[in-house]
Amino acid sequence: MRENVEVIVKIAYTTEKNKEVVMLRTKSEAIYQKACAVIPGGVNSPVRAFSGLGTSPLIVESGKGALIRDVDGNVFIDYCLSWGPMILGHAHPAVVKGVSEQMAKGSSFGIATEIxxxxxxxxxxxxxxxxxxxxxSSGTEATMTALRLARGYTERPKIIKLIGNYHGHHDALLVQAGSGVSSLNPLATSKGIHAGAIADTLLFSFNDTEALRSFFRTHPMAEQVAAVIVEPVAGNMGVVPPE
Structure with missing residues (x-):
């Protein structure tokens, strides 16, 4: 276990001075170390690993409204919203009521229901x-199915995605960033992705609509494109508004 289980968090204020607070992480760190013994990397999604922050993950205990509380008692404003779906906040009474009523009827059936x-x-x-x-069940399944549908309908193999956009972790779209038409041969972001899985994925820069128009006007490969997939409000590339 790491000797230092406290993290220095820098909090920026509107004044010129920055203050530092010490956030207790003892329980989170202990649970994370136990998780590493049974879960690869200690988490079930890479985004939860906090590796980019240089620290181990927070272990959340509960949430209510816009706030979440970790196992050490630290309270945070939740700006992630479970990466999107928690737009009503945590433990919203109407949601809790609806889910509880449905769970009393059964949790999963594997066949169609009226609801x-x-x-x-x-x-x-x-x-x-x-x-x-x-x-x-997931965004990955949604985009994977969308690609299959586009290819099946158009009978074309190529897919265009924009650099920095995230569309799940299926092989065809988990590709490294490049720039413009020079990225017609993308590199896999993760090991284990076969070159054949991304051979039909073309990359273009986000907001470079002219490069995209030029490609469709002049490039012979344009007739092989089944779909252009876009994440208009990007979540993995900082704050870059669509133009």
């Missing part, structure tokens, strides 16, 4: 551009 049909109708009503919807 799926009702939810699909609601979403299609709220988003007029949607004609139909299919539910999956």
């Amino acid at each position: 799926e049909q009702r939810l699909a109708e609601k979403i299609v009503h709220l988003i007029p551009t949607l004609e139909k919807i299919r539910f999956v």
